[in-house]
Amino acid sequence: MKEDVFYGKGMVHVKKDYPDIYEAVVKLNEAAFTGKALDYKTQKLIALAITASNSDDRAMKKQMMSAIREFGATKDEIVDVLRVVLLTAGNPPFVKAMKILYELEE
Amino acid sequence: MKEDVFYGKGMVHVKKDYPDIYEAVVKLNEAAFTGKALDYKTQKLIALAITASNSDDRAMKKQMMSAIREFGATKDEIVDVLRVVLLTAGNPPFVKAMKILYELEE
């Protein structure tokens, strides 16, 4: 189940052409999100925070959609993530992320 | 209470010499950490994630100490944050953050 959440279309090719990389990425995802103390949803919000702070449009959009659809993250929860992005990464990534969030909402 | 958590020694000077900046930073911190849906501790862990993903030694150390001392964050909770850093920001910031965490533990 986890697998179809994380790996976009690009990874279908990787799985077929470079199975050793694919297995490493699966293992890495499992190690990343099988936390001992934080729940899965919180960890996904952390992944969103990191990609948003890098101003990476596509990656943050993908993380937002995943957080909303797979983990039922609410708009207020995502905005609470982006509040921290504003403080620690500045206004440009915050504005970009809010724009993407409102576009997803529509 | 919040105030003495966030603002290091540098901010003492800012408060005295540049009160308009100080007030803006206070306001920004309040807006950042007065989330509607996520609790304060989770938001602090998100701030740690962002600074750790930037490989910023001092900032991540400060965030870790604050998370542990002010919010009672456990080692496993911080490692769960760093698992996501490993996935989304790569091995160098992860290794650096683990090193700092173990140094703090000693």
Next chain:
Amino acid sequence: MKEDVFYGKGMVHVKKDYPDIYEAVVKLNEAAFTGKALDYKTQKLIALAITASNSDDRAMKKQMMSAIREFGATKDEIVDVLRVVLLTAGNPPFVKAMKILYELEE
């Protein structure tokens, strides 16, 4: 007056849905651009330099348009900013910024 310069369409939603964030951003902008020693236009050019050095397409385009339209920045002034981007951030962000500048000029 300042307000309609900085805050794009995304901020209209923020103002309505998250007034505390909006107020913090306004305060932050005021503290940022109410410099004591540098004029407003110079500070805007500095904001352009930072967003350009991060290779952030949209943010740098927005800053360029704002610099040109609101502050009458000339092409040579913007290129002088980008010269420093070339030195301190490398050729890829410089080339990207020059491309955007020439597109805006047309």
Next chain:
Amino acid sequence: MKEDVFYGKGMVHVKKDYPDIYEAVVKLNEAAFTGKALDYKTQKLIALAITASNSDDRAMKKQMMSAIREFGATKDEIVDVLRVVLLTAGNPPFVKAMKILYELEE
């Protein structure tokens, strides 16, 4: 005159061992700081802004010292640069830069 400002001790070795790189860096510095419209000091402050926004301790310290000693930049001018860093790159690089500035002042 410019040359001894920009090139730290490391570049002495480069000049001797890799003269082609040295010449390229000199040329690059000349192209960067021989602006048509902005003066030299403003361009140096822009270089400071970019290195500060990257949270690069040593580089921003070097730029601050150069701005102060070679161009007579005042504390308020540097703080005006850092105001923009706070807005566009977030609180951690701002706090770090202010700390370095106050240490230089002492």
Next chain:
Amino acid sequence: MKEDVFYGKGMVHVKKDYPDIYEAVVKLNEAAFTGKALDYKTQKLIALAITASNSDDRAMKKQMMSAIREFGATKDEIVDVLRVVLLTAGNPPFVKAMKILYELEE
């Protein structure tokens, strides 16, 4: 020959309007790629690695096309570069780069 490889359309304008910058960029490219010990193709793959690790879509696409068309880089060679990107810069830039590589292949 080198010249038409590196400098995109934007640089045509730069050559005409800002010849001093153009000359500095040419000099910089020559110093960068006239390595003593590594061959030209390896250095181009290194340039690809750096732009890919920054998640810079356009710059990495341009570097990939250049590596493939001018230097005959194979898909496996580029994937070997991206393996290192996965390790040192994380999953998001890796996935983005693989997507671009497969799109170029089609």
Next chain:
Amino acid sequence: MKEDVFYGKGMVHVKKDYPDIYEAVVKLNEAAFTGKALDYKTQKLIALAITASNSDDRAMKKQMMSAIREFGATKDEIVDVLRVVLLTAGNPPFVKAMKILYELEE
């Protein structure tokens, strides 16, 4: 053999306390450096390029030492990597990396 090259002291703790993360990192390293087309040393130089372009002092020093000691990388080979860093990431990370290289040489 590979294992003692990549994993610093911090990883000793990780192996003991968080074996699932350790295994994922081992797997990731194997997938990263078991390239099909590029040799191991070239891939290590690429890892050096990425960490150097991020101005990450410790990570680039570690990569340089590993490249020199484990793979017999020469000074000229490392400088050829740093030439590309100068072009694609700017002068500050280049100067920092050259400084570290000359310190290692002594």
